Amino acid sequence: MTDVAKLARVSAMTVSRALRNPEVVTPKTLKRIEAAIERTGYLPNRVAGSLSSQRTNVIGLIVPSLRNAAFVKTAQGVADMLGQRFDLMIAHSGYTLKGEEAAVVAFLSQRVCGMILHNTRHTPRTRRLIQEAAVPCVETGNLVSRPIEMTVGFSNRKAARAMTEHLIHQGYRRIGFVSVPLKENDRAAERRAGYAEALKKHGLAVDPDIMLEAEAGLKSGGEALVQLVTGRRKVDAVFLTDDVLATGAVLEANRRGWRIPDDIAIAGSDDDEYQQNVLPPMTSIRFPRYEIGRRAAGMVMDRVLGRPRRRAVVDLGFEIIRRAST
Amino acid sequence: MTDVAKLARVSAMTVSRALRNPEVVTPKTLKRIEAAIERTGYLPNRVAGSLSSQRTNVIGLIVPSLRNAAFVKTAQGVADMLGQRFDLMIAHSGYTLKGEEAAVVAFLSQRVCGMILHNTRHTPRTRRLIQEAAVPCVETGNLVSRPIEMTVGFSNRKAARAMTEHLIHQGYRRIGFVSVPLKENDRAAERRAGYAEALKKHGLAVDPDIMLEAEAGLKSGGEALVQLVTGRRKVDAVFLTDDVLATGAVLEANRRGWRIPDDIAIAGSDDDEYQQNVLPPMTSIRFPRYEIGRRAAGMVMDRVLGRPRRRAVVDLGFEIIRRAST
DNA sequence: TTGAAAGCGATACCAG
DNA sequence: CTGGTATCGCTTTCAA
Numbered sequence: 001m002t003d004v005a006k007l008a009r010v011s012a013m014t015v016s017r018a019l020r021n022p023e024v025v026t027p028k029t030l031k032r033i034e035a036a037i038e039r040t041g042y043l044p045n046r047v048a049g050s051l052s053s054q055r056t057n058v059i060g061l062i063v064p065s066l067r068n069a070a071f072v073k074t075a076q077g078v079a080d081m082l083g084q085r086f087d088l089m090i091a092h093s094g095y096t097l098k099g100e101e102a103a104v105v106a107f108l109s110q111r112v113c114g115m116i117l118h119n120t121r122h123t124p125r126t127r128r129l130i131q132e133a134a135v136p137c138v139e140t141g142n143l144v145s146r147p148i149e150m151t152v153g154f155s156n157r158k159a160a161r162a163m164t165e166h167l168i169h170q171g172y173r174r175i176g177f178v179s180v181p182l183k184e185n186d187r188a189a190e191r192r193a194g195y196a197e198a199l200k201k202h203g204l205a206v207d208p209d210i211m212l213e214a215e216a217g218l219k220s221g222g223e224a225l226v227q228l229v230t231g232r233r234k235v236d237a238v239f240l241t242d243d244v245l246a247t248g249a250v251l252e253a254n255r256r257g258w259r260i261p262d263d264i265a266i267a268g269s270d271d272d273e274y275q276q277n278v279l280p281p282m283t284s285i286r287f288p289r290y291e292i293g294r295r296a297a298g299m300v301m302d303r304v305l306g307r308p309r310r311r312a313v314v315d316l317g318f319e320i321i322r323r324a325s326t
Numbered sequence: 327m328t329d330v331a332k333l334a335r336v337s338a339m340t341v342s343r344a345l346r347n348p349e350v351v352t353p354k355t356l357k358r359i360e361a362a363i364e365r366t367g368y369l370p371n372r373v374a375g376s377l378s379s380q381r382t383n384v385i386g387l388i389v390p391s392l393r394n395a396a397f398v399k400t401a402q403g404v405a406d407m408l409g410q411r412f413d414l415m416i417a418h419s420g421y422t423l424k425g426e427e428a429a430v431v432a433f434l435s436q437r438v439c440g441m442i443l444h445n446t447r448h449t450p451r452t453r454r455l456i457q458e459a460a461v462p463c464v465e466t467g468n469l470v471s472r473p474i475e476m477t478v479g480f481s482n483r484k485a486a487r488a489m490t491e492h493l494i495h496q497g498y499r500r501i502g503f504v505s506v507p508l509k510e511n512d513r514a515a516e517r518r519a520g521y522a523e524a525l526k527k528h529g530l531a532v533d534p535d536i537m538l539e540a541e542a543g544l545k546s547g548g549e550a551l552v553q554l555v556t557g558r559r560k561v562d563a564v565f566l567t568d569d570v571l572a573t574g575a576v577l578e579a580n581r582r583g584w585r586i587p588d589d590i591a592i593a594g595s596d597d598d599e600y601q602q603n604v605l606p607p608m609t610s611i612r613f614p615r616y617e618i619g620r621r622a623a624g625m626v627m628d629r630v631l632g633r634p635r636r637r638a639v640v641d642l643g644f645e646i647i648r649r650a651s652t
Numbered sequence: 653t654t655g656a657a658a659g660c661g662a663t664a665c666c667a668g
Numbered sequence: 669c670t671g672g673t674a675t676c677g678c679t680t681t682c683a684a
Contacts (some may be wrong), residue, residue: 001677011655016679027654041458046435047382048677051373051660058436066402069395076392087432090416092405106413110384132367175509198548203475218599231568244599249602254580273544273570274600277577337671342656342663354671374661377676 001044007036007231019044050111058087059300060107063118064095064185068216070270070289071118074140077293078116088114093119108133109313114300119143120151121186135228136303138241138296142187143273143315150303152295152314156187159285159318160194165266166283166320168202172237172265175199176228178221178249179241191241191269193275210235214245221248227258229264237265237326243284247274250282250325265326280324288316327370329569333362345370372626376437384413385626386433388558389444390511391419394542395569396596396615397444400466403619404442412627413589414437422510427452435458439471440626442619446470446477448511452544456607462629464622468513469641476592485611485644486520489565489593492609494528498563498591501525502554504547504575505567517567540571547574552582555590563591564580566609569610573600574650576608592652606650613641 005012008027010151018033020027025033036042050056062076064073065090079088089112093099101123105116114136120143130137130148138152167175177195179188196206210233214224221240225248228235239247246268260266260280268275271284295314303309330340336355344351344359351359362368376382387404389397389547405414415438419425425450433441435456440462446469456463456474465477493501503521505514522532536559540550547566551574564571565582572594579586586592586606594601621640629635 012678013680014653017654020679021664023653029653043434043455043459045377045437045677047376047437048660049679051371051377051662052677052679054660054679055374061347062439066398066405072392077414084428084432087436088416090405090414095420104499105369106410110413111369111371111571116638129369133369204576222603247600248603251605254605276575277548277574279577279580315577338662339664339671343670345668346663350669355669359683371661374676377664377678378661380663407684 001042003040004033004042007040008032008208026094027228034294037290041288056111056113057085057118058105058110058112058221059114059297059304060088060091060101060110060112060118061118062091062093062103064093068089068213069272071288071308074118074293074296077295078297079293079296082296082301084211086304088304093199097121097126098121101129102127108135113304114127114138116296116300117142119186120147120153121164122148124208134309136300138299140292142298143313145313147311147313150308150312150314152299152316154287154292154316154318156190157197159269159287160239160241162194162200162318162320163269163283163285164195164198165202166322167239167265167267167326168198168204168244169239170265170326172326173204174210174233174235174237175204176212176235176238177241178212178214178224178228178238178245180216180245181213188241195239195241201219208295211232216244218248218251221245222252222255222305225249225252225264225266235264237267237269238262239269241269243268243272243275246282246284247278248279250275250278260325267326271321276323283323283326284321286319286321289319292316327368329366330362330368332339332357333366334358335445343593345642357596366481381509382437382439383411384415384436384438385440385441385442385623385630386415386417386436386438388419388426388429388430388532389446390431390462392416392515393417393599396613399615400444400619400622403616403621404623405619407620407623408627412630417459423447423449423452427455430455434461440464442466442487442558442622442626443511446473446479446548449476460635462581462626462635464625466618466622468516468641469646471639473639475635476625476638476640478618478625480579480613480618480642480644482516484498485595486517486565486612487491487524488520488644488646489595489609489611490521490524491528492564492648493565493593493652494524494530495592496563496591498652499530500536500563501530501562502538502559502561502564503567504538504554504564506539506542506571507539512595514567517523521565521567535559535599537544542568542570544570544577551578551590551592555584560591562591563587565593565594565595569594569598569601571597576601576604576606581607584652593652597647602649612645612647614644619644
């Protein structure tokens with residue numbers, strides 16, 4: 001920057017201004033500076049700038065994993081919303097609270113100017129660190145009433161309850177339930193709770209024998225379906241609370257020649273292209289993943305750009321999409 | 327840090343050492359420092375550290391988009407390989423060379439210590455900037471012989487040629503070709519070239535009428551298939567060089583009751599769970615997406631950690647997976 | 653509108 | 669093994 005300043009015959013300070021508030025610099029001076037920047041190939045050093053100004057332009061995003069399309073959609077929303085004004089750092093927690101904590105520490109050390117967590121459960125230390133650092137923070141995912149600061153998401157419990165009730169209204173009485181493993185995953189746990197609530201409300205038995213946890217994957221969804229349908233459990237419908245598991249179940253039914261929904265009804269979750277296009281198209285729950293990312297990013301940016309701190313809980317809801325599989 | 331130093335009755339310098347080279351500090355002193363860190367809740371400021379040491383621990387990754395699962399798999403590989411030692415910044419180019427350039431400028435300003443680009447074509451300025459900054463850089467994706475510095479990937483052209491030859495050997499003679507739009511996408515262009523090469527080599531006509539560009543998406547793949555099969559084009563096989571397009575084609579054939587491969591053979595690309603599990607399982611090309619991410623990250627880290635600069639071209643190849651759809 | 657001086661919070665380097 | 673001092677490249681603040 002000194003080089004640029006010399007070449008343009010101004011002080012470094014003026015160069016700095018020209019870069020951030022071109023309008024307060026005389027057009028003539030500005031021209032000279034721009035020419036000098038061009039000639040020297042100068043690239044501002046944001047590390048120095050950040051240290052000096054005590055703020056960065058980096059937003060940190062923590063997702064459980066990049067393997068799950070749902071989180072990636074949210075990340076897309078975040079990335080699109082941030083645009084050129086902010087840079088994006090992404091870390092993954094590996095679905096563990098400790099992993100999340102480690103990522104938070106790393107981000108805080110980098111002095112990110114805002115954080116987005118895809119999770120609403122945290123270790124006490126995670127909460128404390130974020131609060132003490134007073135970094136603008138949005139939690140996404142399962143809606144909670146008392147966020148660290150702001151949250152945007154939907155109620156997994158209500159969504160699962162709504163889908164289960166839909167199945168009950170369609171006349172199904174033995175409804176199997178399949179989710180990804182519940183350990184350290186509040187979202188899956190909430191869905192299971194919603195499912196159970198609906199059954200109880202309608203006087204149906206909550207039978208652990210037909211509530212399965214399955215590893216992520218198409219194959220795994222198919223296996224879960226087979227496990228529920230064969231043997232003596234006699235389910236008439238299966239609700240799989242994961243996009244990939246759900247599609248896997250339908251594809252497996254196709255392979256075995258089971259008719260959907262006559263032999264077995266299948267409902268999915270986190271609607272996507274595949275669920276829409278399999279045979280038959282699947283009843284599912286649509287979650288506004290991308291929109292959540294955009295909103296979360298927007299809320300963080302607002303705070304970074306000056307809006308005062310305020311608790312905020314934004315419920316973006318969900319939608320039950322009825323298709324031919326139920 | 328000064329607070330910690332005071333509390334531990336040592337200099338700031340010693341605290342700094344304790345954090346980075348605990349082994350050179352007397353155990354007793356170390357204990358005091360650790361206690362002080364605990365008490366003050368001190369979090370190192372990496373911005374300051376980076377400015378001082380003139381190097382960050384941030385690796386920048388640029389992908390065309392987060393919407394394409396293939397790029398996300400590579401990103402996973404990168405993220406997994408980096409582990410805790412480095413932080414990851416992700417930017418997307420929007421599939422344009424100018425977008426990539428903007429992201430490179432942003433990363434260089436952030437003084438990332440290494441960069442991974444998912445692209446091997448760049449604007450002249452992009453190449454120049456990276457070379458002048460002398461930042462360790464790995465390009466992934468379509469293999470080229472003269473990378474900026476290092477590259478790891480596979481030959482899209484060879485892969486497409488191999489698949490086309492496989493179809494020819496199976497006895498197909500009118501082979502339709504579908505890819506995503508070629509504009510600013512060297513990978514898609516290379517595949518088309520490979521397809522054409524194979525046809526020529528076997529004395530088959532290269533007919534632009536049966537070479538389609540389709541927007542990404544399951545629907546779009548189905549439409550392309552229908553367009554090729556109906557009408558008077560009489561293709562006997564279709565090669566779709568995109569995972570989603572390919573699955574979309576099979577699902578559409580299922581809906582219409584077309585028998586695969588008897589009525590129409592379908593080959594895909596970038597093999598994934600879906601292509602494996604549709605009916606019938608699809609012949610496809612397997613690319614080592616995840617491994618590419620790991621290798622790229624490994625190569626960058628090696629350079630950052632001191633291995634000398636050296637041109638490197640790593641071909642991770644591909645594999646033709648034969649299944650029932652052809 | 654422009655400039656000079658004083659940090660920002662760490663690390664490098666050299667003494668002790 | 670520990671400490672002092674200069675410095676990294678920019679922004680803040682205040683004065684001209």
